[in-house]
Amino acid sequence: MKSRIFRAPEGSSTGGASEAATLSTAPAVGAHASAPLGPIKIAARDVSVFYGEKQALFDVSLEIPDKTVTALIGPSGCGKSTFLRTMNRMNDTIPGTRVTGRIEMDGEDINDRKIDPVLLRAQVGMVFQKPNPFPKSIYENVAYGPKIHGLASTKGEMDEIVQKSLKRAGLWDEVADRLHSPGTGLSGGQQQRLVIARAIAVEPEVILMDEPCSALDPIATAKIEELIDELRERYCIVIVTHSMAQAARVSQRTAFFHMGKLVETGDTEEIFTNPRERRTLDYITGRFG
Amino acid sequence: MIWIFLLLLIAFAVLAYVAGRALAVRRSRGAKSHSRPGQHGLYALSWVGAPALAMLIAASVFSTSIEQQMMRAGAPDSVAQLEPFRREAFFADARLVGAGQEARQIWPAPYAEDLPAEGRRAHRIAATLNWGGGVAALIAAVLGGLFVFTRIRPDLRARNKVEGWITGVLFACSAVAVLTTLGIIFSLVIDSLRFFSMVPITEFLFGTKWSPQIAIRADQVGSSGAFGAVPLFAGTFLIMAIAMAVAAPIGLFSAVYLSEYSGKKTRAMVKPALEVLAGVPTVVYGFFAALTVGPALRVFFNGIGDMLIGGPLNGLGIYLSLVQNQMALVAGAVMGIMLIPFVSSLSDDILNAVPQSLRDGSYAMGATKSETIKKVLLPAALPGVAGALLLAVSRAIGETMIVTMAAGLAAKLTLNPLETVTTVTVQIVTLLTGDQEFNSPKTLAAFGLGLTLFVVTLLLNIVAMRIVQAYREQYD
Numbered sequence: 030m031k032s033r034i035f036r037a038p039e040g041s042s043t044g045g046a047s048e049a050a051t052l053s054t055a056p057a058v059g060a061h062a063s064a065p066l067g068p069i070k071i072a073a074r075d076v077s078v079f080y081g082e083k084q085a086l087f088d089v090s091l092e093i094p095d096k097t098v099t100a101l102i103g104p105s106g107c108g109k110s111t112f113l114r115t116m117n118r119m120n121d122t123i124p125g126t127r128v129t130g131r132i133e134m135d136g137e138d139i140n141d142r143k144i145d146p147v148l149l150r151a152q153v154g155m156v157f158q159k160p161n162p163f164p165k166s167i168y169e170n171v172a173y174g175p176k177i178h179g180l181a182s183t184k185g186e187m188d189e190i191v192q193k194s195l196k197r198a199g200l201w202d203e204v205a206d207r208l209h210s211p212g213t214g215l216s217g218g219q220q221q222r223l224v225i226a227r228a229i230a231v232e233p234e235v236i237l238m239d240e241p242c243s244a245l246d247p248i249a250t251a252k253i254e255e256l257i258d259e260l261r262e263r264y265c266i267v268i269v270t271h272s273m274a275q276a277a278r279v280s281q282r283t284a285f286f287h288m289g290k291l292v293e294t295g296d297t298e299e300i301f302t303n304p305r306e307r308r309t310l311d312y313i314t315g316r317f318g
Numbered sequence: 319m320i321w322i323f324l325l326l327l328i329a330f331a332v333l334a335y336v337a338g339r340a341l342a343v344r345r346s347r348g349a350k351s352h353s354r355p356g357q358h359g360l361y362a363l364s365w366v367g368a369p370a371l372a373m374l375i376a377a378s379v380f381s382t383s384i385e386q387q388m389m390r391a392g393a394p395d396s397v398a399q400l401e402p403f404r405r406e407a408f409f410a411d412a413r414l415v416g417a418g419q420e421a422r423q424i425w426p427a428p429y430a431e432d433l434p435a436e437g438r439r440a441h442r443i444a445a446t447l448n449w450g451g452g453v454a455a456l457i458a459a460v461l462g463g464l465f466v467f468t469r470i471r472p473d474l475r476a477r478n479k480v481e482g483w484i485t486g487v488l489f490a491c492s493a494v495a496v497l498t499t500l501g502i503i504f505s506l507v508i509d510s511l512r513f514f515s516m517v518p519i520t521e522f523l524f525g526t527k528w529s530p531q532i533a534i535r536a537d538q539v540g541s542s543g544a545f546g547a548v549p550l551f552a553g554t555f556l557i558m559a560i561a562m563a564v565a566a567p568i569g570l571f572s573a574v575y576l577s578e579y580s581g582k583k584t585r586a587m588v589k590p591a592l593e594v595l596a597g598v599p600t601v602v603y604g605f606f607a608a609l610t611v612g613p614a615l616r617v618f619f620n621g622i623g624d625m626l627i628g629g630p631l632n633g634l635g636i637y638l639s640l641v642q643n644q645m646a647l648v649a650g651a652v653m654g655i656m657l658i659p660f661v662s663s664l665s666d667d668i669l670n671a672v673p674q675s676l677r678d679g680s681y682a683m684g685a686t687k688s689e690t691i692k693k694v695l696l697p698a699a700l701p702g703v704a705g706a707l708l709l710a711v712s713r714a715i716g717e718t719m720i721v722t723m724a725a726g727l728a729a730k731l732t733l734n735p736l737e738t739v740t741t742v743t744v745q746i747v748t749l750l751t752g753d754q755e756f757n758s759p760k761t762l763a764a765f766g767l768g769l770t771l772f773v774v775t776l777l778l779n780i781v782a783m784r785i786v787q788a789y790r791e792q793y794d
């Protein structure tokens with residue numbers, strides 16, 4: 030089954046040298062397509078996003094199950110990041126942005142006036158393309174969210190949260206003896222795991238990742254992918270990626286975007302082996318993009 | 319006269335360019351030339367222009383001393399035996415008479431009758447020197463031209479040579495700036511050394527009494543001269559501290575507002591307005607301080623004083639009711655207002671240099687705007703902001719006009735912002751304006767103060783630049 034999933038990207042021109050290296054060094058995580066999907070965590074209905082006059086997303090409707098990795102794929106500029114940002118309302122921070130439609134999380138509209146985006150973002154963590162640790166110590170980076178949201182009342186509790194988060198992010202063993210040195214002094218891959226630790230320190234329910242491995246080398250990428258697969262047990266994860274192989278390896282659901290529209294969505298295995306749409310097939314086999 | 323030569327030289331240079339170009343075209347016929355004809359032309363031009371220019375500069379530098387030598391050498395005995403300063407005064411008048419103007423002095427002395435003849439001689443000497451310089455320049459141009467025209471050949475690397483000339487000119491320009499600075503430092507140091515040979519450096523640095531008046535005649539009273547600069551440093555520090563207390567928070571917060579809160583439109587209006595404020599001449603701030611802020615504050619404090627008199631705070635009331643227009647607070651506050659645009663503009667740049675990804679990271683954690691600013695932006699920008707503040711401090715220390723107009727002249731050793739104080743810069747101005755005797759410690763004290771000020775601001779600037787620089791590198 031696995032080999033069937035990999036076949037499409039391997040035959041495609043997107044699989045460059047580094048990609049091939051990743052494939053061979055990647056641990057056997059793979060997509061457990063047969064694993065049961067959780068209940069629907071986030072449901073987007075007819076979501077459109079406008080940057081000023083320009084419309085970047087057109088009536089996107091997508092259901093994202095819990096305890097699952099959902100991959101958003103599509104050519105550059107098709108609106109993947111834009112869609113990702115609607116889910117934690119980060120578009121609110123860009124002046125002139127307008128979002129229409131409904132996005133429900135656990136059945137509640139997150140664009141409702143009652144919802145405070147600040148609290149929403151504590152529930153929906155985000156990891157960016159370029160690792161962006163704050164210019165503070167490793168400890169302070171992880172403690173940032175818990176401090177803001179008042180999750181720890183004593184130093185001991187905070188220590189515990191920091192340690193637990195770093196462990197879950199698979200970074201503890203590497204930084205345990207230098208928690209108070211600057212986070213910016215870590216390697217790129219370590220920095221990315223640090224910001225993942227920072228995101229999970231506030232116990233979110235959803236983690237959004239925007240091309241989390243595109244600035245990393247194959248080995249660091251493999252580590253993050255392994256981590257994503259572990260995190261799936263607890264969180265609902267949405268990941269934007271340009272690597273077909275990565276989407277195939279880590280995700281169970283895939284959504285293909287093109288020109289601001291959602292073209293096709295389904296089980297990853299389904300999309301990669303037997304897409305319904307011609308455009309999807311063309312994209313995953315590298316015929317355009 | 320000099321204009322004719324200059325015009326001639328320019329004509330020569332243009333001619334050299336045209337001729338060099340044409341020559342290059344002719345000589346390279348058939349062969350492939352290394353450089354383009356225009357570059358040969360420029361090369362020829364530089365060899366004609368540069369020697370002539372050098373000659374003109376040399377002539378104007380040395381002509382004064384040559385002229386003096388010649389005047390002295392040919393002077394009649396009656397003039398030659400005069401004391402030097404009388405002799406130079408006489409020559410100065412001779413030059414005026416020679417140029418057809420009135421003599422400045424009245425010459426009762428017997429040698430006055432020599433004035434017309436000496437005037438004619440001065441005129442002749444000046445004309446000779448002028449012509450000499452001009453002709454020498456022309457000759458240099460011609461020689462340079464002859465030299466260069468023999469060298470124009472297809473394989474001449476004219477392009478590289480022209481580049482070399484350009485490098486040279488640019489280097490010379492930057493050297494002027496550096497050398498001038500070095501010269502200023504040198505003269506500061508020399509004159510300061512003279513001052514410190516009259517007044518011990520320990521007295522200057524640690525003395526607490528500043529009263530630079532020195533008796534010129536023995537019978538003058540009350541002016542023995544005291545050169546303890548501590549009150550001046552204290553005054554400078556006091557005013558700087560007040561100014562920074564105003565400028566640092568307001569400047570910083572307005573920078574935060576501009577870079578994080580204001581919309582595009584507000585920013586587009588406020589930022590240029592702030593930068594215009596930075597261009598207001600300090601003398602304008604000075605009279606704003608002296609004529610508006612000073613009286614207003616005095617009325618305010620006098621009013622409070624009057625209310626307190628007779629109550630439990632009677633002493634304070636009496637003190638406040640006697641406060642004057644001129645006080646450190648006025649100068650400091652207005653100087654702070656002057657520094658606001660400086661601080662906010664620099665801090666705004668620094669805040670903008672903090673990568674957007676840090677803001678996004680913080681917002682994505684569920685931080686509010688002010689939490690993001692307080693916990694991420696300001697710590698990240700802190701070193702840079704500290705650098706900006708240090709630059710502002712060194713401007714505050716060097717500022718003169720506002721203090722002269724609003725803080726008074728009395729050198730008092732106090733940290734009370736309601737007293738009149740004086741600063742290092744203000745004392746330099748008062749020491750060097752008006753009649754002065756160049757060798758008295760009173761005048762030389764200005765150089766001692768200047769040197770101290772220079773060293774302090776230099777150190778501040780170096781530290782500030784280092785910090786700002788290190789901060790820039792952090793995100794590259």
Ligand SMILES: Nc1ncnc2c1ncn2[C@@H]1O[C@H](COP(=O)(O)OP(=O)(O)OP(=O)(O)O)[C@@H](O)[C@H]1O
Nearest residue numbers: 080083085103104105106107108109110111112123
């Ligand atoms: N802040 C913004 N202001 C205006 N237009 C924007 C902004 N951000 C994105 N866009 C536009 O919206 C469209 C979708 O952008 P988006 O960043 O979502 O694409 P993407 O799929 O993430 O692309 P990539 O794979 O290159 O990251 C693009 O046409 C882009 O130019």
Ligand SMILES: [Mg+2]
Nearest residue numbers: 109110111239
């Ligand atoms: Mg993107």
